Amino acid sequence: MPPTQDHPTEPVVAYPSCVFPVTLKFEEVVYKVKVNSKQKGWTCCNSVQSEKTILNGISGMVCPGEILAMLGPSGSGKTTLLTALGGRLRGKLSGKITYNGQPFSSSMRRRTGFVLQDDVLYPHLTVSETLMYTALLRLPSSLTKDEKVQQAQRVMAELGLGGVANTMIGGPLFRGVSGGEKKRVSIGQEMLLNPSLLLVDEPTSGLDSTTAQRIMSTLRRLAVEGGLTVVTTIHQPSSRLYHMFHKVVLISEGCPMYYGPASSALDYLSSIGYSSPIVANPADVLLDLANGISPNNSNVEKEQNEQKMVKEELILAYDRNIASRLKSELCSVDPNTFNYLREIPNNVKREQWSTSWWEQFRVLLSRGLKERRYEAFNKLRIFQVLSVATVGGLLWWQTPPSHIQDRTSLLFFFSVFWGFYPLYNAVxxxxxxxxxxxxxxxxxxxxxSSYFLARTVGDLPMELALPTAFVLIIYWMGGLKSDPATFILSLLVILYSVLVAQSLGLAVGAALMDIKQGTTMASVITLVFLAAGGYYVQQIPSFIAWFKYFSYSFYCFKLLLGIHYRADEFYECSPGIMCPVMEFPAIKAVGLAHIWADVCVMALMLIGYRLVAFLALHRLRLR
Structure with a gap:
């Protein structure tokens, strides 16, 4: 007998083999969003903000061991309601949602699994690696690493993923596991915690009927045998899938039309005058009615006002026949029934995170390196950098010291290429x-913070290895100073510039969170910094001359010049005539003074850009 609110199963205080029963109640849930509508006046068009109701008074209850399915047309509010039940909806939400009589809390979040409609997985990780890293991050620190790995293996076996354990997830550019297996991996990530409440958004979307049935059979087994409380949205279930549901909520344009046992839906519709003349899939009948199409007259070309009338009749019938009974049913469930569960969340509520900061950083760094090993050490990318270095070395082949124009142009090429190449990659x-x-x-x-640092540190090996190889090739081919100290300092300055450029790219990407907009912004920054770098335009007008101080490529070029030239040096400006280095236009425009101040300015840029990136990500998380 599955646990219910009347016969709760006494939880065993042991982790992770136990599931704590959770009864979910939602009463009169209303959600509104602000939308901009253009209102035309006599002179211009004004944008007026109005409210749109997405959910309008939806109620229901689902107990341990049950599956509640939300049915409705696209845009009816199913996913919005599911998001609200998962404590993830922000905005103007009213009504009451309780979990064993308590509001949503951080401890409830730990017991809630949320499976998105789209499988968000790393393509280059295997199934085993995906579940293992999730276990290392989400399971509590009271478990050892071996115990966490065993938990991942247990879930993998339970979901029938053992045969593809060492297969990559796959992505658009290469084949991996099937769509049904990806969905089971997504479910497995949430099952690692032995959740009490499992919310699944469109688990059968894009799957064939056989695979869809396997997914739903897995969810039903987890509910009935495991005592989970399962809520799922589903768009067009087959008859076989429909009969796996215990309860159904039918939603149309945010309004409830039916709530109750799935097996009683057709009887209820017959009682209000919407009987189906033939044996049909109950889900098809419900969805037709949600679209305003009566089973007695399934003409989909009916007038819009007739469809609206059918919807209104169903909503009124819901208010008459279901709403009051449902309200009484929800009120009759005594929250004190769940007192035995209240002490358990308090034990873990003190700790907001399952693992320490250092453990999170270590696991995220390992996962990032393994996931991006194919992307970072891409053969085409390596060929791109090495070929540019080789061609550049041939163009500047063994440039003599007297050719100061060519030498300064090579140093400027260093600052430009490694000022902007990392910028675009980081965006x-x-x-x-x-x-x-x-x-x-x-x-x-x-x-x-642990994610941000692990993500940026994980990029360093390739970000620093390629410029090092680049400098090793073109520096000696170009015939620059053979002094080892000069070479090492030049390399350090270029690597320093790479880190600053990467920081700016991270800030732009995090602020815009759109690849197209990010690359456009990076292009504008590139052109402006290139022009203000002190090489192309040397007599910059005073009203805009300050702009060069925002260009890290300007500081990089200046530092490289300071390494290779001294203010008291001379060069052969004409045959037999020596001129001060400081009189050469490119050097004179940039200057050789205040080198350490320039180093500090670049340090401020490095820290400042990364701080902007972190704050932008923090804002994204709070949306």
Whole structure:
């Protein structure tokens, strides 16, 4: 017998083999959003803010061992309601949502699994690695690493994923596991915690009927045998899937039309005059009615006002026949029934995170390096950098010291190439991981600071290895100073510039969170910094001359000049004529003084840009 609110199963205080029963109640849930509508006046068009009701007084209850399915047309509010039940909806939400009579809390978040409609998974990780890293991050520190790995293996076996354990998830560019297996991996990530409440958004979307049935059979087994409380949205279930549901909520345009046992839906519709003349899939009948199409006259070309009339009749019938009975049923459930559960959340409420900051950083760094090993050490990217270095070395082949114009242009090329190449690469970093970051932050998987540092540190090996190889090739081919100290200092300055450029790219990407907009902004920054770098325009008008001080490529170029030239040096400006280095236009425009001040300015840029990136990600998390 599955646990219910009347016969609760006494929880065993042991982790992770126990599931604490949770009864979910939602009463008169209303959600409104502000929308901008253009109102045309006699002179211009004005934007007026109005409210749109997404959910309008939806109530229901689901107990341990039950599956509640939300049915309705696209845009009816199913996913919005599911998000609200998961404590993830922000905005003007009213009504009452309780979990064993208590409001949503951080401890309840730990017991809630939320499976998104789209499977947000790292493509280059295997199924085993995906579940293992999730276990290391989400399971409490009271468990050892081996116990966490065993938990991941147990869930993998329970979901029938053992045969694809070492197969990569896959992505758009390469084949991996099937769609049904991806969905089971997503469910498995949430099952690692032995959740009490499992919320699943469109688990059968895009799957064939056989795979969809396997997914729903898994969810039903988890509910009935495991005592979970399962809520799912589903768009067009087959008859076989429909009969797996215990309860159904039918929603149309945010309004409830039916709530009750799935097996009683057709009887209820017959009682209010909407009987189906033929044996039909109950889900099809419900969805037709939600669209305003009566089963007695299934003409989909009916007039819009007739469809509206059908919807209104169903909503009124709900208010007459279901709403009052449901309200009494919800009130009859005594919250004191769940007192035995209240002490358990308090034990873990003191700790907001499952693992320490250092453990999160270590696991995220390991996961990031393993996931991006194919992307970072991409053969095409390596070929791109090495070929540019080789061609550049041939162009500046063994430039003599007297050719100061060519030497300064080579140093400027250093500052430009490694000022902007890392910038464009870094712009992609956070927009590409936006969905994953939102998913994992919503689950409270790790601190944002541990993710941010692990993500940026994980990029350093490739970000610093390529410029090092670049400098090793072009520096000696170009015939620059052979003094080892000069070479090492030049390399350090370029690596320093790479870190600053990467910081700016991270800030732009995190602030815009859109790859197209980010690359456009990076292009504008590149052109402005290039022009203000002190090489192309040397007599910059005074009213805009200050702009060069915001260009890190300007500081990089200046530091490289300071390493290779001294203020009291001379160069052969004409045959037999020596001129002061400081009189050379490119050097004179930049100057060789205040080198350490320039180092400090670049340090401020490095820290400042990364701080902006972190704050932008923090704002994204709070949306």
């Amino acid at each position: 992609y970093t956070f927009p590409q991981e936006r969905a994953m970051l939102i998913k994992e932050q919503s689950s409270g998987m790790y601190r944002l």
